[in-house]
Amino acid sequence: MKARIATLVMAALLVLYLVFVTNYAILLINSAELLAKALGFALVVLPGIGAWVLIADLVFVVRGERLLRQLGVEGGLPVDTLPRMPSGRADPAAADAEFPRYQAEVEADPGSWRAWLRLGLAYDASGDRRRARWATRRAIALHRSAPA
Structure with missing residues (x-):
């Protein structure tokens, strides 16, 4: 559950960042200076790439969790008997x-x-x-x- 909350918080922060970058790009594009316009158009690409990566990662997580649930229902998940480190990760x-x-x-x-x-x-x-x-x-x- 902690991992899901952390993922949602990071996704929300990325969306917020993308909104700010897009807003700044629009401001630069509307500027009178040619260099500012060029930078604004360049900045439009970054939110597009960021959004694509975010969506691809979220789709991966949803599909992976769906498969894990199906494997669990089938009884095919491996039994976790591994010793744990103090961090909680498997040794x-x-x-x-x-x-x-x-x-x-x-x-x-x-x-x-x-x-x-x-x-x-x-x-x-x-x-x-x-x-x-x-x-x-x-x-x-x-x-x-x-x-x-």
Whole structure:
């Protein structure tokens, strides 16, 4: 729940920032100076990129959570028995020891979104967020391409 609140707060702050940048860009575009106009048009690009990144990330989170819920309903989520560090995160050494099991599951069935999602959870437990997102994106793509 804390992560969801933090995500919403960060998204709201980004939206606020994008509103201010867009407003400043409009002020610059309406200026009489040519350089100010050029900077204003350049600033219009930044809110567009920021909005695109925000929307893409929120869509990723919603789709990932949907898959996690479905996997949980099916009883396919891995049981979390990893020891915890004082921060509450899983001990990376213990997570790394369990990782080969999930990697082998994906190698055995590379077309399974469930295996890819579990691999993403294993990457996350090991502290490799970049690969966790990559594996989760793969799971989402496989789920979306599967026949209904």
